[in-house]
Amino acid sequence: MSRHTVAPAPTLRDAFTALGTARGRQDPYPLYEAIRSHGDTAWLKPGRLVVVGYEECDRALRDTRLHVQDAAGYDATSPGWRDHSSLRAFTSSMLYSNPPDHARLRAVAGFAFAPPKIRRLRSVIEGMADRLLDRMAALGVGGSPVDLIAEFASRLPVAVISALLGFPEEDQVWFRDMASTVAVSTDGFGDPAALERADRAMDEMTAYFTELVDRRRRDPHDDLVTLLTRVHDGDPRRLGHDELMGTLMVLLTAGFETTSFLIGHGAMLALERTAFAGRLRAESDFAPRYVEEILRFEPPVHVTSRRAATDTELLGAPVPAGTRLTLILAAANRDPRRFADPGRFDPDRPDNRPLSFGAGGHFCLGAPLARLEAQIALPRLFARFPRLAATEPPVYRDRWVVRGLDTFAVAVAG
Ligand code: HEM
Incomplete structure (x- = not known):
């Protein structure tokens, strides 16, 4: 190609397909812009709409005629899905x-x-974060690299959600590994x-939960597993057995990897832009703004989907019944019509309301918890280790839907 030849813009289909490749998963943002060049909503083919605009995604998430993927939806699109317990x-x-x-x-x-x-959990979470930071300090003695994700970013959310649900402490690392394995089914x-x-991981976890529910029935604790078991036993029409299992599973998996990725991105961005590490240490009201901007700029959940249960419309454009919509939240968060200079990381941007936790009826149940964990974890990390430094570039997990760092080696003291 000569110096002056401009590469042709990818077609919508090429850009979308590339999101499924290892290269696309490493850096999907240029592909989102390629998709946006075809419109804020664009038809991939009849019956398949991709949405990258902020207002369009927001409206779609709030439209009760657009349904989430449920068992009936899988039946229509993915024959054989029932063979997969995950x-x-x-x-x-x-x-x-x-x-209903x-x-x-x-x-x-x-x-x-x-x-x-959730606000009442602050001191409990602070204590958990400090214990994990003590552990990191011990692991990092003499400049040994420590994996910030394995030792801190993923341990804190799993400790918090395990304490809420009532999982024994000694099982937490096992849970974390199982939940990561199970979460690939979201792709x-x-x-x-x-x-x-x-x-296989789902089968093991289901066996574990079944046993734990039985134990709590005989020996109740002050935890969510006991409460949910009581609801089920009191009236299985309010919460059936499979629903009890599904609820435990979703609370564990939806809550921990996502929050781990939020904390991991927050640490990475503050190490790349050290002024923010200083502000996290020095300004007590900076963490909420910083966390909101991480959520916008590097959201842990990049995409979700909906299916039109009946004919509807999106900002006036008809969406026929049966249409499948791919809502790219990470692209909506960089919509230039909604966010000035969207590719710039700026925690001081006004009116910053990213779509990272969704919107409408399915708005993330754990949003207050995830925010609180990150708002506690990041200032404490940088206060405890003022000379924190990356020893190797962070490594992204090879996934698209729930996207974040797999490993991030750091030295805790220079
Ligand atoms: C940074 C961390 C998190 C992110 C980015 C995140 C993101 C999301 C998103 C985008 C949705 C909506 C999906 C849709 O509408 O299709 C969602 C739903 C949900 N999240 Fe989170 N989440 C996070 C943390 C948590 C935590 C800590 C918990 C709980 C312990 C949690 C539990 C849930 C549940 C139960 C739902 C389903 C709500 C419903 O369907 O009504 N999430 N989350």
Whole structure:
């Protein structure tokens, strides 16, 4: 190619297909812009709409005629999905349910995640974070590299959600590994070997939960597993057995990898732009703004989907029943019509309301918890280790839907 030849802009289909490749997963942002050049909503083919605009994604998430993927949806699109326990288990949870079941399932667990309840956890989470930082200090003695993700970013959310649910402390690392394996099923049918591993992990976790539920029935604790078991035993129409399992599974998996990625990105961006590490240490009101901008700039959940249950419209454009919509939240968060200079990381930007936790009926139940964890973890990390430094470039996990750092080696003292 001569110096002056301009590469042709990718077609919509090419850009979208590239998101499924290892290269696309490493850096999907240029592909989002290529998709945006075809419109804020664009038809991939009849019946398949991709949405990258902020307002369009927001409207779609709030439109009750657009349903999340549920068992009936899988039946229509993915014959054979019932052979996969990792997919089956999630369809009994609120995340994969539509009216009228959705409200019932959300209400059962929702009270435990109400903002006032979550605010009361602050000192507990601070204690957990400090213990993990002590551990990192010990592991990093003499300049030994420590994996910030394995030792801090992923341990804190799993410790918090395990304490809420009532999982024994000694099982937490096992849970973390199982939950990561299971979470690949959110990327769908792409990798059959990964899906098989996810199925095996799901079977092991289901056996574990079944046993734990039985134990709590005999010996109740002050935890969410006991509460949910009581709801089920009191009236299985409020929460069936599979729904109890699905709820536990979704609370564990939705809550921990995502938050781990949020903390990991927050650490990475503050090490790349050291002024922010200083501000996290010095300004007590900076962390909420910083966390909001990480959520916008590097959201842990890049994409979600909906299916039109009946004919509807999106900002006036008709969307026929049966249409599948791919809502790219990470692209909406960089919509130049909504965010000035969207490719610039700026925690001081005004009116910063990214779509990283979704919107509407399925708005993330754990958003107050995830925010609080990151707002506690990041200032404490940089206060405890003022000379924190990367020893190797961070490594991204090879995934698209839930995207974040797999490993990040750091030295805790220079
Ligand atoms: C930074 C961390 C997190 C991110 C980015 C995140 C993102 C999301 C998103 C985008 C949705 C909506 C999906 C959709 O509408 O299709 C969602 C739903 C959900 N999240 Fe989170 N989440 C995070 C942390 C958590 C935590 C800590 C928990 C709980 C312990 C949690 C539990 C849930 C649940 C239960 C739902 C389903 C709500 C419903 O369907 O009504 N998430 N999350």
